[in-house]
Amino acid sequence: MTTNSLPPNPFVAAGMIEDSRLFVGRQDELQPMVSRMTGAQPTSINIYGDKRIGKSSLLFHFCQTWEQRVQNPSRYVVVYLSLRNVQCQAETQFYQAIAQELLSFSNVNNNQALSDPLRVTPLDRSAFSEAMKQWKKEGVLPVLCLDDFQTLFENKSEFNNGFYDNLRSLMDSNTLMLIIASQKKLDFYSKKYKFTSSFFNLGHVIKLVELKEDEVKDLLLLPAKNNNNLQPALSMDEQRLTQQLGLNHPFLLQIAGGLVCEARQHGHDKEWVKKRFYDESKRLPSQLNSRSWKRRVRWLVWDLPVRLGKIPKFIGGSVDDISNWIIGLVILFMFALVVAGVLNLNEVWDFIRNSLGLK
Structure with missing residues (x-):
């Protein structure tokens, strides 16, 4: 197999990796x-x-x-x-x-x-x-x-x-x-x-256990990892999404990477990738069950705060994901104070608008 015959989607989720150029770590x-x-x-x-x-x-x-x-x-x-x-x-x-x-x-x-x-x-x-x-x-x-x-x-x-x-x-x-x-x-x-x-x-x-962090990075760089003349199949954002879904599990990373490539080719969004990933990853029920708490924690400490942090965009704000995460954590904390009876919803909303200079 020549270099030019490498597939545009280098991720193998259908079975054993038979092309040594696609093996990492x-x-x-x-x-x-x-x-x-x-x-x-x-x-x-x-x-x-x-x-x-x-x-x-x-x-x-x-x-x-x-x-x-x-x-x-x-x-x-x-x-x-x-x-x-x-x-x-x-x-x-x-x-x-x-x-x-x-x-x-x-x-x-x-x-x-x-x-x-x-x-x-x-x-x-x-x-x-x-x-x-x-x-x-x-x-x-x-x-x-x-x-x-x-x-x-x-x-x-x-x-x-x-x-x-x-x-x-x-x-x-x-x-x-x-x-x-x-x-x-x-x-x-x-x-x-x-x-x-x-x-x-x-x-x-x-x-044999999950991949180490540097091995995950190498996998996400395919096919460029083993050939300096090639570009990674995934952009930086796509690499982050793939790792977010697959964590350190080699097979789950292959599934996620393949779906991300497919989504780009056919014009699907992230939600399509996530839905397809969770459907296909059911082939590993025992492993996924042992990791479900990790995903729940990640959703609580990252995904949810980021989504909450994007709320100001709907009223005129413009911030990146790190800012979204910080803002989201503040919102979660403020809502906790509402539940505790220390604040009311109007005070939380006024605090957010004042902090972002949106008044």
Whole structure:
């Protein structure tokens, strides 16, 4: 994909981010992934977090960029596999799906020492283990980024303790490295489904949370953040609106940014954006419920005062949002005094007009 083919709306709210130029942030997670892979003893990782927090995008981006992050790429092969999107009803199908991804690399497909062990039929547990051991003899570490790993747990007849024990054995012998994405930590699933395998105690666990403030700013600057020849898709006012709606949640920011771009294209106003945003963000009910108090507080301490502060405009005033906010806070305080019986409405109104010199 060329630079010119970047879409005018760079925000991705429909699923995983597949264009690496539209991926921002997550350096605090990417660096440990590299260091655990390139260390003297590779350490498998469990990345967990809420739905739509960006786990799939992170794993996919790592698979796209790992060669630029390591000193000797020939020592590794990193693949991404979503277990939700492949046919893995049987254990052999799991191994076959991995083999297919590994064989998609030309340096694997053209190297018989690496490719022939993966073409064994049937590619069962024993054959897969032998293939991985052959890779180790060749000095190549396969790194499997496995997304939606929790989809395997309910099929205990196929993916039992023996299956997980074998994966753990391959990891402990530095034959294989896994980077596993799941909604909960793996030990949560071991308790829920009563697994006893030591596989579920992975060496390193990363909780994926909301974006940091500087990462939010980088996202709002897309596509210019990763290309100095481009301009941000959002104006400063549009960036503020997007952040006001999405806060620090990556998926909500993508929804808000996409809607703002759409509104500009079709001539819709802010109220249209807000209404559409709250409708579409219902796809994250649990996350939104946990944030609803933040929005209520923001509405009380910012949005409401600003709206109240705009009242003088209707009688001849002209002020910016900061002035609106200050004036609005004064109005709220004055109305509180009215409720307390200290002032009456006429006194509040006269005070506002006198303060603004509108008499």
